[in-house]
Amino acid sequence: MHVLKDLIQLDRKADAPVYLQITNAIIHHIRRGTLRRGLKLPGSREMAEHLGIHRKTMLAAYDELMAQGWIEMIPRKGTFVVRDLPDIKPKKIKPGEEIGQYPGKTFFHIDEKKVIPFPVGQFRDPNLLAINDGFPDTRLAPTELFLREFRTVARSRGFKKYYQYGTPKGPEYLRETLAPFLSDTRGLPITASNVMITKGAQMGIYLTTQLLIKPGDAVIVGEPSYFAATLTFRQAGATILRVPVDDQGIDVDAIETLCKKKKVKLIYVIPHHHHPTTVTLTPERRIRLLDLAARYRFAIIEDDYDYDFHYASNPILPMASLDQHGNVIYIGTLSKTLAPSVRVGFIIAPENFIDAVAHLRRSMDWQGDSMMEAAIAALYHNGVMGRHIKKVVKLYHERRDHFAALLKDQLHDRITFKVPDGGMSIWGTFHDVDLKKMSAHAAKKGLLIGDGSLYNTHTKNYNALRLGFASLQLKEQDRAVEILRESM
Amino acid sequence: MHVLKDLIQLDRKADAPVYLQITNAIIHHIRRGTLRRGLKLPGSREMAEHLGIHRKTMLAAYDELMAQGWIEMIPRKGTFVVRDLPDIKPKKIKPGEEIGQYPGKTFFHIDEKKVIPFPVGQFRDPNLLAINDGFPDTRLAPTELFLREFRTVARSRGFKKYYQYGTPKGPEYLRETLAPFLSDTRGLPITASNVMITKGAQMGIYLTTQLLIKPGDAVIVGEPSYFAATLTFRQAGATILRVPVDDQGIDVDAIETLCKKKKVKLIYVIPHHHHPTTVTLTPERRIRLLDLAARYRFAIIEDDYDYDFHYASNPILPMASLDQHGNVIYIGTLSKTLAPSVRVGFIIAPENFIDAVAHLRRSMDWQGDSMMEAAIAALYHNGVMGRHIKKVVKLYHERRDHFAALLKDQLHDRITFKVPDGGMSIWGTFHDVDLKKMSAHAAKKGLLIGDGSLYNTHTKNYNALRLGFASLQLKEQDRAVEILRESM
Helix, strand or coil: CCHHHHHCCCCCCCCCCHHHHHHHHHHHHHHHCCCCCCCEECCHHHHHHHHCCCHHHHHHHHHHHHHCCCEEEECCCEEEECCCCCCCCCCCCCCCCCCCCCCCCCCCCCCHHHCCCCCCCCCCCCCCEEECCCCCCHHHCCHHHHHHHHHHHHHCHHHHHHHCCCCCCCCHHHHHHHHHHHHHHHCCCCCHHHEEEECHHHHHHHHHHHHHCCCCCEEEEEECCCHHHHHHHHHCCCEEEEEEEECCEECHHHHHHHHHHCCCCEEEECCCCCCCCCCCCCHHHHHHHHHHHHHHCCEEEEECCCCCCECCCCCCCCHHHCCCCCCEEEEEECCCCCCCCCCCEEEECCHHHHHHHHHHHHHHHCCCCHHHHHHHHHHHHCCHHHHHHHHHHHHHHHHHHHHHHHHHHHHHHHEECCCCCECCEEEEEECCCCHHHHHHHHHHCCEEECCCHHHCCCCCCCCEEEEECCCCCHHHHHHHHHHHHHCC | CCHHHHHCCCCCCCCCCHHHHHHHHHHHHHHHCCCCCCCEECCHHHHHHHHCCCHHHHHHHHHHHHHCCCEEEECCCEEEECCCCCCCCCCCCCCCCCCCCCCCCCCCCCCHHHCCCCCCCCCCCCCCEEECCCCCCHHHCCHHHHHHHHHHHHHCHHHHHHHCCCCCCCCHHHHHHHHHHHHHHHCCCCCHHHEEEECHHHHHHHHHHHHHCCCCCEEEEEECCCHHHHHHHHHCCCEEEEEEEECCEECHHHHHHHHHHCCCCEEEECCCCCCCCCCCCCHHHHHHHHHHHHHHCCEEEEECCCCCCECCCCCCCCHHHCCCCCCEEEEEECCCCCCCCCCCEEEECCHHHHHHHHHHHHHHHCCCCHHHHHHHHHHHHCCHHHHHHHHHHHHHHHHHHHHHHHHHHHHHHHEECCCCCECCEEEEEECCCCHHHHHHHHHHCCEEECCCHHHCCCCCCCCEEEEECCCCCHHHHHHHHHHHHHCC
């Protein structure tokens, strides 16, 4: 009996048609070397009889193999495995070994230094109570209105262009809607040519870093500062310099001292609500920092991730609105306004920067999701976003006050904090509390909360947490802080 | 009269409330230096009268300025611009100069070498006739079914988790749907742990390059090869080595010769339908290439951008399905199946590679659009995608045949081509035709078509075009080829 007959197992319940099962089995054994090159194969009639199938099915399999170049038919001689396949030593298959197992590891070298482990956020079950880092309450997202716009975009003739490839800067429609919106709300005298749409603020930080930073370049960040930005700079090979952050924001004197000593390429600031400490950079420091930037010609990334959420007064205009020379790269996001999973953000910068960064972005992911982006543009255009922001700011304001009172009443001297002027979290420093233990205890009682390690730097352990209040209703806050108290 | 009174212009038709207009005007002039530090400001009553507004409005503006830290109230003395603002020299405003103009250029240095201009695709008006590079017909996209799934995802309680932050690998649901789908259709014996969801194939190429390539590393590509991949390798500092592509695909002998001479880090292949020439790599070359990879320990990027679209026989199983050692990074996309603007693709690789690349992706854009990704998963899960692919493959097959016949009948000896086994375009080499002129002439007659420069390399002018047939209905093909003939 021909070897081939033994090698084919048909599964009549499988989705794949029988002729394809035969085809794949034969390919498998040719590549394994079980069927050697030049081997003569049994005739289709013989194989069909043996397998109990119609001869046409077997012929279809042979046709398929021939079309794919695995076997050849030599007139008056028969059907053969093609001769010009390279030598393959048959691999012995041990009993029980699964055939065609996928390799568990790469066989080539991966430079481990390139892999800086980012804290890959654990999955947050929306049904569990959680004090997060300061995320919005997605239950408030204007889902139905968004769906309506999305449907309109997807169906409309005029929007069909968003199905095809677009530009890496984002759809004109969104850029032209966003420019006046940002101009009106943030005093940015920009046009669409200064706008690039990104997938969230993180892409803005990444692109700017890739464009500006060569290995060894000096980047200044706060002590403490937003961890993901710091990792992004390190990944690009930057030398990280840290300057203190006090209750007026990042220390500009310290920045000046550093600039006098060495060439600084980039400074990363979060003036509106510093991450993690939530402090707002004072107007005088803002102006001095811009002045230093012009003098020492460094770039400033102004990360304004939650501009819209300010309660003490109106939001303070971004530094980018004061920039007269072109030092500031202004980065924002809509993720905090709609939902974190909606990956739409923007870079605002002088036109030459936007053009350069668009080329970089092309190689990264070509372009954004134009349909999604067009739907979001519509939400801004028709005023839904404006109204939504107004509504949630009022609600978050109330939630901040309630939460601050709770922390004070319930946790007393175990925590110190300053009520922040904006944002979605309170920066609380704990006293005589082991945060790792507290986090573990709380989890057992049904409350997810971090252990603060995210905010520590190489030199400092803050024993502090960003306590997100925005995503919790008042009653949920009561329960969460109660568990927190019991977990200390 | 106080200087301040002259500086404020109210626009009663503006959206911004009056008190905010005053606030912003005063900030503007403080930062310009027009209002010097320590300057005493007029009382609110006086200002209100001068401006013709209610005194409460003026008080609101002063409160706002105080809250933002621009002015201070000294009891029994009055209201002042804060003294501890740094010295600012007032900038003379020339007549006619627009106040607050946004800088036209950056004031810091951008390394021009980092900016490799990608051909930023011109906008394709969907209402104009176009012979594109080989894109799908978006008119056939199952828009309504997609919208239904998207709505379900957005509304469903169970899916609320997709509103919050997720993982950089993509939603579990999509990875677990895609793994068996790819296993069934492409013989990839993988699990979800081998899958990472990306924003299209380009992100897969970019991430792999960033992870593996250090400046100076050697990367082999075909002559010709897909331009965007080559640019991505160059951007990472790779040394590009080119080997010929003939009618059996990339020349594996030439690859072996190179490997003997120098350390090769990565080889980029498109075995199923080579870009741009559409040729399919033969089985024997595939096996030899895998053998070389194991011997010389290089990585292979297998770009399989249009696997599903094969007409000659069933699609040929990817090289990744034969990979026994872990040399192949398999990259695919769903953009060609649904619509180019739907940015969902995937990387299939050994688990250690997926983990490493997920960290890199974190810094790039944090994660994908989980809601969109979940909706697409549902389309695979409920069989819509399978049926859609079957339907369009039949249609594209017909369109390929019609288009090939047209080219032969209408353009005769001005073009040579081989009918491709799959894909969405025909690679046509033109004779005695100036493609630049042809492209310009065609545009005047209402047909958009490239001039072929995209496919040329440093050393070769192919005078050829990828002629996309898939997005044109038969009558549109007739008209397009007619215009083409008239434009030569």
